[in-house]
Amino acid sequence: MLDSVAELNPLEEAFAGNLLLKTVSQEIRELLLAVGERVELPVGERVQTRGQDVEWSYFPFGSTMISLVVQLSDGRSIEVASIGREGAVGGIISCGHAPAFGDARVQVSGSAMRVPMEAIERAKRQSGFISNIFCRYSDYLLAQVQQSAACNALHPINQRAARWLLTAQDRAGDRIELTQEALAGLLGVQRTTLNAVVRTLQDEGLITIKRGRIIVLDRRGLERNACECYAAVEKHFAAVIGESGSGNSG
Incomplete structure (x- = not known):
């Protein structure tokens, strides 16, 4: 069986x-x-x-x-x-x-x-529920794009990197299978620029790097280093979708 x-x-x-x-x-x-x-x-x-x-x-x-x-x-x-x-x-x-x-x-x-x-x-x-939840999801996705545009234009790379790692940890867990080169490409910066940021995060005990893997050690520390964008997008997701699919009102 x-x-x-x-x-x-x-x-x-x-x-x-x-x-x-x-x-x-x-x-x-x-x-x-x-x-x-x-x-x-x-x-x-x-x-x-x-x-x-x-x-x-x-x-x-x-x-x-x-x-x-x-x-x-x-x-x-x-x-x-x-x-x-x-x-x-x-x-x-x-x-x-x-x-x-x-x-x-x-x-x-x-x-x-x-x-x-x-x-x-x-x-x-x-x-009607499917149509509604997909509409709500499109609203959330647009919010994420808008926040990313503001974040990429106005926030320093160390805050942006911490924000990305928090989002990745939510989905992939503490062990994120991703190279530093790939992360640099996602953030739109040179590998040397990202290397300096990663080195600082490691020195502070927030992450460690293995071969092709980023391991989160201190989530609260990453939250302190991240910009406001992570929390803003998460709050909007809870408001429009949440666990029920109907947001905070559901």
Whole structure:
């Protein structure tokens, strides 16, 4: 006899581990189970490419993190938002097939449930709750992009790095599988600049670096070093979505 429901259906873990999926009704759950598939996403994989139609929605769970990245013509790029087990990537906030404005790249490898866009649109039509929670999620994602724009323009790199690590710890746990080079790219700075910031955080006992891994040792210390942006985005998420999908009023 199998030990768990997750062994009976590999997608059950997605419904338990992704906040948006956790809130859906049994009817919508069955609709998505019928067409969804579990995928393992390696670091660097693009699940959305600028200029190409969005055909799939990805619901990360576990430690998976996906970054929405804007790249300029000179090759420089920067992360404008990140998505983990609290949300989804691709088609959630659009209406039907539409070209992606930026890339969506996997930063921390892991699992996701992949659902065709047609099924997402059908779920929106069938369920007022689904339509509402996706609308709420789009509001949260826009807030994250807005806060990132302000943060990238006005806050020093040490505060921005601490903010990013806090967000990553929320999703991936204390051990974040990410190289310093990748983090420098996400923050839009040179590797040498980030090295100095990481060295300071290590000297203060807040993090330690292993091969291809950043380990958080002192969360409260990171919170003291981070700018206001982390708390602002988290507060807005609680207000518009929260555990119930209906925000603080739910």
